[in-house]
Amino acid sequence: MFSFSLEHTDGASRARLGRIRTAHGEIRTPVFMPVGTQGTVKSLTPEDLRELGAEVILANTYHLYLRPGHERIRRLGGLHRFMHWEYPILTDSGGYQVFSLGALRKISAEGVSFRSHLDGSSHFLTPESVVEIQEALGSDIAMCLDECTPYPVTPEEARHSLELTRDWARRCRRAHQSESQALFGIVQGSVFQDLRRESAEAIMEIGFDGYALGGLSVGEPSGERLEVIEATLPLLPADRPRYLMGLGTPEDLVEGVARGADLFDCVLPTRNARNGMLFTRRGRVIIKNAVYADDPQPLDPECACYTCRNYSRAYLRHLYLAKELLSYRLNTGHNLHYFMELMRDIRQAVADDRFREFKDNFYQKRKES
Amino acid sequence: MFSFSLEHTDGASRARLGRIRTAHGEIRTPVFMPVGTQGTVKSLTPEDLRELGAEVILANTYHLYLRPGHERIRRLGGLHRFMHWEYPILTDSGGYQVFSLGALRKISAEGVSFRSHLDGSSHFLTPESVVEIQEALGSDIAMCLDECTPYPVTPEEARHSLELTRDWARRCRRAHQSESQALFGIVQGSVFQDLRRESAEAIMEIGFDGYALGGLSVGEPSGERLEVIEATLPLLPADRPRYLMGLGTPEDLVEGVARGADLFDCVLPTRNARNGMLFTRRGRVIIKNAVYADDPQPLDPECACYTCRNYSRAYLRHLYLAKELLSYRLNTGHNLHYFMELMRDIRQAVADDRFREFKDNFYQKRKES
Numbered sequence: 001m002f003s004f005s006l007e008h009t010d011g012a013s014r015a016r017l018g019r020i021r022t023a024h025g026e027i028r029t030p031v032f033m034p035v036g037t038q039g040t041v042k043s044l045t046p047e048d049l050r051e052l053g054a055e056v057i058l059a060n061t062y063h064l065y066l067r068p069g070h071e072r073i074r075r076l077g078g079l080h081r082f083m084h085w086e087y088p089i090l091t092d093s094g095g096y097q098v099f100s101l102g103a104l105r106k107i108s109a110e111g112v113s114f115r116s117h118l119d120g121s122s123h124f125l126t127p128e129s130v131v132e133i134q135e136a137l138g139s140d141i142a143m144c145l146d147e148c149t150p151y152p153v154t155p156e157e158a159r160h161s162l163e164l165t166r167d168w169a170r171r172c173r174r175a176h177q178s179e180s181q182a183l184f185g186i187v188q189g190s191v192f193q194d195l196r197r198e199s200a201e202a203i204m205e206i207g208f209d210g211y212a213l214g215g216l217s218v219g220e221p222s223g224e225r226l227e228v229i230e231a232t233l234p235l236l237p238a239d240r241p242r243y244l245m246g247l248g249t250p251e252d253l254v255e256g257v258a259r260g261a262d263l264f265d266c267v268l269p270t271r272n273a274r275n276g277m278l279f280t281r282r283g284r285v286i287i288k289n290a291v292y293a294d295d296p297q298p299l300d301p302e303c304a305c306y307t308c309r310n311y312s313r314a315y316l317r318h319l320y321l322a323k324e325l326l327s328y329r330l331n332t333g334h335n336l337h338y339f340m341e342l343m344r345d346i347r348q349a350v351a352d353d354r355f356r357e358f359k360d361n362f363y364q365k366r367k368e369s
Numbered sequence: 370m371f372s373f374s375l376e377h378t379d380g381a382s383r384a385r386l387g388r389i390r391t392a393h394g395e396i397r398t399p400v401f402m403p404v405g406t407q408g409t410v411k412s413l414t415p416e417d418l419r420e421l422g423a424e425v426i427l428a429n430t431y432h433l434y435l436r437p438g439h440e441r442i443r444r445l446g447g448l449h450r451f452m453h454w455e456y457p458i459l460t461d462s463g464g465y466q467v468f469s470l471g472a473l474r475k476i477s478a479e480g481v482s483f484r485s486h487l488d489g490s491s492h493f494l495t496p497e498s499v500v501e502i503q504e505a506l507g508s509d510i511a512m513c514l515d516e517c518t519p520y521p522v523t524p525e526e527a528r529h530s531l532e533l534t535r536d537w538a539r540r541c542r543r544a545h546q547s548e549s550q551a552l553f554g555i556v557q558g559s560v561f562q563d564l565r566r567e568s569a570e571a572i573m574e575i576g577f578d579g580y581a582l583g584g585l586s587v588g589e590p591s592g593e594r595l596e597v598i599e600a601t602l603p604l605l606p607a608d609r610p611r612y613l614m615g616l617g618t619p620e621d622l623v624e625g626v627a628r629g630a631d632l633f634d635c636v637l638p639t640r641n642a643r644n645g646m647l648f649t650r651r652g653r654v655i656i657k658n659a660v661y662a663d664d665p666q667p668l669d670p671e672c673a674c675y676t677c678r679n680y681s682r683a684y685l686r687h688l689y690l691a692k693e694l695l696s697y698r699l700n701t702g703h704n705l706h707y708f709m710e711l712m713r714d715i716r717q718a719v720a721d722d723r724f725r726e727f728k729d730n731f732y733q734k735r736k737e738s
Binding site for chain 2: 039044075077082084296306311312314324326328
């Protein structure tokens with residue numbers, strides 16, 4: 001059911017063009033996955049997402065497990081039917097959300113116990129249960145339970161963490177039964193290149209349909225992040241998709257692709273949209289600023305999205321200040337359009353063997369503004 | 370620019386079929402106007418509204434005057450362009466909102482002073498300024514400033530109030546200059562039929578493009594409301610549109626049409642949607658109820674709206690409980706579809722001279738459930 005084909009590698013960088021096939025259709029990589037935490041990409045319909053060019057979305061296992069419950073979603077025909085999205089879905093393992101609970105959770109070799117952020121109820125997740133939950137949701141790509149190493153940690157802590165992640169990955173692999181669902185392994189090791197290599201080798205030895213780098217964008221300096229990505233991605237098998245978890249900014253996407261990454265997810269475009277921070281070719285726009293109060297121009301005059309075709313900055317500012325529901329929708333549509341178009345442009349540049357040139361232009365435009 | 374033609378009157382009731390022509394297109398009556406308080410019908414785009422069949426929307430002068438300001442909207446090309454709605458718009462006078470401020474406002478013969486609900490700033494609106502504001506907004510139909518008589522009042526208070534409304538109507542008529550904008554007068558008089566008659570005669574003597582009944586749905590028993598409507602509407606000229614302000618429920622619409630009303634507006638479908646109360650042919654659905662948790666059926670199996678074609682009650686309940694933005698949008702779309710379809714069915718029934726039969730069926734279906 002699941003396969004990946006590497007279709008082209010850029011002549012002057014590690015940027016790759018690929019195609020993932022799933023039971024719910026194809027994904028052209030490199031790809032950005034909009035985040036639909038609770039079974040909906042906030043404010044948008046599946047039709048909106050397709051029109052924006054989304055080919056795969058990410059849903060959060062932790063949230064759906066707690067509400068409405070994975071067994072309920074299974075009974076209702078799976079997550080695709082539940083949310084009326086018939087295209088590929090990747091589910092995370094829920095680990096990242098659980099670890100973010102801080103004092104509300106406790107980790108052991110067996111698994112992780114935590115209290116719900118919704119009602120304080122007690123829960124225990126294991127590598128096996130996390131696989132079972134994702135099989136119940138019926139996503140196309142499931143992720144192993146991992147411990148997301150925080151930043152900073154000592155090398156000793158990072159090693160202990162990656163060993164736990166490795167043991168859990170083995171248990172996930174054994175527990176996984178679905179033939180229509182892919183399972184991805186996660187490489188940890190914080191910012192230590194030798195530990196990243198050790199983790200990558202252990203995870204590859206278990207063997208997965210794809211490989212992810214976890215524990216990035218958790219507070220480490222961007223220079224260290226890029227070094228880890230640059231050193232670790234080439235260790236992974238070229239014939240499997242590579243997923244940079246939780247990244248990122250437009251810059252993260254460009255730099256990640258340059259180093260050979262295929263999949264990305266981040267709440268940045270959608271969350272920032274709701275906070276009135278909008279991405280444009282010339283940089284970021286804070287729409288509440290008074291300078292836009294009488295501005296009849298579209299947000300980004302070069303943008304062809306629905307928002308930019310039909311509304312002025314003045315109107316977008318008004319909606320934002322009035323906390324109107326349409327504000328979230330128009331802003332989210334614009335930001336996702338920006339991210340989707342960026343990825344389309346990236347894919348075209350890789351196909352044309354001119355990714356290096358594309359990258360230079362990308363930064364040049366930002367400097368000009 | 371503005372005209373109304375009465376096209377048909379039902380054989381067995383006072384229900385009428387008509388057509389309003391404005392600078393921004395036609396409105397087939399009887400019609401329900403979705404409320405777009407702050408220059409947006411909450412959660413929906415203008416394209417959504419057209420797809421739902423909306424031909425005219427209502428915007429609130431009070432809100433737009435305070436934020437973003439009518440002069441700003443004028444500079445930006447008027448409300449139609451500002452909000453990207455190129456079809457007819459009716460603006461209220463702002464009077465109702467100001468009177469709802471209670472202790473924050475003070476009425477004199479000259480006008481009404483009040484403090485903004487947004488920032489406490491002081492404002493003074495007169496019949497003349499209310500006309501000027503609506504001309505700046507550029508709506509197709511403007512309303513006179515009136516005093517919305519509360520319920521209950523003594524006949525003496527009601528008379529004093531309707532005299533103020535009459536004086537203000539004269540001043541509005543004199544102040545109004547736009548040739549592309551219609552101006553409607555408002556009949557007050559509370560639940561007293563003789564005072565309603567007196568008010569109607571005074572307002573008609575001034576002469577307006579259309580006539581509204583105000584001061585209804587403010588707490589009076591529905592029996593008294595219907596008697597006032599039944600007694601007052603026939604006093605108004607048959608060749609002018611008649612607007613029942615602030616009504617209503619589906620029952621209000623059916624009963625209003627039966628008595629000869631042409632225009633309606635109400636926040637009910639949109640506000641209730643956001644509160645999870647949904648209209649169906651079989652009555653009202655409270656979507657948060659536990660009975661819907663595992664229900665795979667559409668909200669209303671007979672409904673052809675986007676929400677009912679694509680989502681289950683279980684999903685709608687999930688979105689509502691999770692306070693997801695898509696909940697407001699899917700619920701609003703459904704409720705407005707219900708109201709728009711109800712009005713389409715009403716118009717067809719009037720055209721076919723079977724409105725009485727339609728009305729019987731309407732109530733029969735509700736009894737069955």
